[in-house]
Amino acid sequence: xxxxxxxxxxxxxxxxxxxxxxxxxxxxxxxxxxxxxxxxxxxxxxxxxxxxxxxxxxxxxxxxxxxxxxxxxxxxxxxxxxxxxxxxxxxxxxxxxxxxxxxxxxxxxxxxxxxxxxxxxxxxxxxxxxxxxxxxxxxxxxxxxxxxxxxxxxxxxxxxxxxxxxxxxxxxxxxxxxxxxxxxxxxxxxxxxxxxxxxxxxxxxxxxxxxxxxxxxxxxxxxxxxxxxxxxxxxxxxxxxxxxxxxxxxxxxxxxxxxxxxxxxxxxxxxxxxxxxxxxxxxxxxxxxxxxxxxxxxxxxxxxxxxxxxxxxxxxxxxxxxxxxxxxxxxxxxxxxxxxxxxxxxxxxxxxxxxxxxxxxxxxxxxxxxxxxxxxxxxxxxxxxxxxxxxxxxxxxxxxxxxxxxxxxxxxxxxxx
Numbered sequence: 550x551x552x553x554x555x556x557x558x559x560x561x562x563x564x565x566x567x568x569x570x571x572x573x574x575x576x577x578x579x580x581x582x583x584x585x586x587x588x589x590x591x592x593x594x595x596x597x598x599x600x601x602x603x604x605x606x607x608x609x610x611x612x613x614x615x616x617x618x619x620x621x622x623x624x625x626x627x628x629x630x631x632x633x634x635x636x637x638x639x640x641x642x643x644x645x646x647x648x649x650x651x652x653x654x655x656x657x658x659x660x661x662x663x664x665x666x667x668x669x670x671x672x673x674x675x676x677x678x679x680x681x682x683x684x685x686x687x688x689x690x691x692x693x694x695x696x697x698x699x700x701x702x703x704x705x706x707x708x709x710x711x712x713x714x715x716x717x718x719x720x721x722x723x724x725x726x727x728x729x730x731x732x733x734x735x736x737x738x739x740x741x742x743x744x745x746x747x748x749x750x751x752x753x754x755x756x757x758x759x760x761x762x763x764x765x766x767x768x769x770x771x772x773x774x775x776x777x778x779x780x781x782x783x784x785x786x787x788x789x790x791x792x793x794x795x796x797x798x799x800x801x802x803x804x805x806x807x808x809x810x811x812x813x814x815x816x817x818x819x820x821x822x823x824x825x826x827x828x829x830x831x832x833x834x835x836x837x838x839x840x841x842x843x844x845x846x847x848x849x850x851x852x853x854x855x856x857x858x859x860x861x862x863x864x865x866x867x868x869x870x871x872x873x874x875x876x877x878x879x880x881x882x883x884x885x886x887x888x889x890x891x892x893x894x895x896x897x898x899x900x901x902x903x904x905x906x907x908x909x910x911x912x913x914x915x916x917x918x919x920x921x922x923x924x925x926x927x928x929x930x931x932x933x934x935x936x937x938x939x940x941x942x943x944x945x946x947x948x949x950x951x952x953x954x955x956x957x958x959x960x961x962x963x964x965x966x
Contacts, residue, residue: 579775581782584758588784588824591747594631598740599669602629602733603645609729610647616698617690618645618726619714621706624903625730627826631668634659640682640710643671645729646693654685683713690718701726731908735900736922741827742946745902745924748829749944749955751785751822756833756966759818763837767810769794769803776820785822785829788905793817798834799938801895801930812838815937821905828905830926831956832942835965844939847931848962851939854878854929855958858897858911859945862919862927862952869915872897875929876913884931887913891933898926901944923947924955 606629610618620626620643622634630643630651641663644652650670655663657675664673676685690696699722702711715723737745758779763772773790780787797804798817810816814837821830834851836844854875861874875897879885884892896912901924909917911925923946930940941959945952959965 579762579778581778584754584779584782586782586784587750587754588747591744591824592740593825594668594740594744596668598738599629599631601738603651603669605733606645606729607647609732610645610701613701613728614699615701615724615726615729616647616695616721618701618703618729619643619686619706619710620645620703620726620730621710623705624826625703625705625734628734628903629669630671631666632663633666634663636707642682642686642710644686644689646690646695647698649693652686652689654682654689656682681713681717683710684717687714687717690721696720699724701729703730727908734902735908736920737902737924737946738922741902742922742924744825744827745829745944745946746955748785748822748824748827749831751780751783751824752820752829752831753956753966754783755779755785755822756818756820756831760833760835760966763810763816765810765812765837768807769797770807772810772816772818773820776818780820780822785824788821788823788828789819791819793819793938795937796935798940799932799934799936801932801938801940810837813841814838815844815939817938817940819940819942826903828901828903829955830901830905830942830944832928832930832940833959833965834939834941835962840962844937845962847933847937847939848941850879850882851929851931851941852958854893854931855927855941855943858927858929859952859954862925862945862947864920864947864949864951865918867916867918868909868911868925869913871911872913872915879929879931892931893929894932895930897929900924901926919947921947921949 622636626632626643634641639656641655653671653673660675674685676682697720702723703726759776769792772792776790777787793803794808795814797808798815817834819832858871858875861871888894896910898911900907926944928942932938943958944955
């Protein structure tokens with residue numbers, strides 16, 4: 550489920566702006582005294598929730614004929630075990646068996662650190678530098694009579710681990726763990742949705758503080774630094790704060806060109822944070838000063854496109870049909886067709902949860918039916934190369950009665966936050 554972030558190389562906005570002082574550069578320190586932490590009431594994922602995740606995973610393993618699932622550090626390991634660790638050439642693994650408690654395999658000298666975040670009952674086995682983590686995992690599966698049962702490979706597991714496990718457990722077929730991992734993670738529980746709501750509340754509050762402080766002459770990095778500072782003060786962990794100005798806004802994820810805010814220019818921001826590991830993702834677009842007729846028309850068109858997508862999100866509808874519905878509307882107005890410019894050059898939305906981008910996407914051809922608990926971004930922007938772009942992005946979650954916003958879309962280009 551871990552997806553490479555679309556903003557990894559472009560979020561220079563996280564950098565703190567520097568101001569000259571007596572020939573020495575100092576970090577600008579905005580006055581954040583009007584803001585306070587709004588996350589103090591957020592409830593962490595508890596033991597009962599984690600036990601329910603394992604139970605659901607094991608039911609899906611049985612339904613799909615899978616004996617165990619192997620996971621590396623990342624959001625899926627955190628989701629099932631609580632273990633927060635990083636990947637290196639020395640593997641740490643979680644093995645979820647079809648019955649019983651999970652196994653954690655980790656280097657001997659890492660065990661005390663790994664146990665610090667382990668949040669579920671589990672057996673921990675260690676390996677020494679002259680041993681093989683995959684052999685340890687294979688032996689454990691063999692002890693449990695799973696040596697010939699299919700092993701589910703989590704979709705981000707590195708090849709050398711899968712290959713090593715295959716060599717140590719040659720009679721066990723390797724299959725995709727998506728029916729299990731996606732089957733659990735794609736449908737959020739009320740506890741998860743509550744954390745995502747808090748993260749979104751932080752981002753919206755940070756926008757409301759940042760927007761009136763955007764001034765002529767500012768760069769995207771300076772605007773982003775203000776947004777990140779507000780996000781931290783409000784209790785969120787900043788993930789990205791992308792601010793695109795003028796023609797750079799026509800490039801959905803930005804440009805390396807430094808452009809400064811000027812009257813009449815579009816400012817497009819795409820920002821998000823995490824609260825206890827769950828993410829927000831909200832985009833807002835406005836014009837510094839007064840918007841002209843074309844800017845207003847494009848903004849209003851995108852606002853309608855966002856509402857069209859929301860209305861099309863019905864329980865049971867194929868995820869790709871939401872993208873198709875919005876794209877048909879834009880095509881009638883002369884944009885596109887398809888993903889061509891000028892128009893909507895990317896999908897209408899993506900899944901979101903512990904990762905900013907999760908399966909599945911609101912994109913043409915995606916047949917997965919929408920179900921209660923699924924969470925998506927809704928961001929059908931319009932991009933006019935060489936001129937500007939407009940993106941309004943709010944996330945929603947599916948309920949039995951239909952979609953529900955995490956954040957309400959803005960009403961006009963003059964009141965963007």
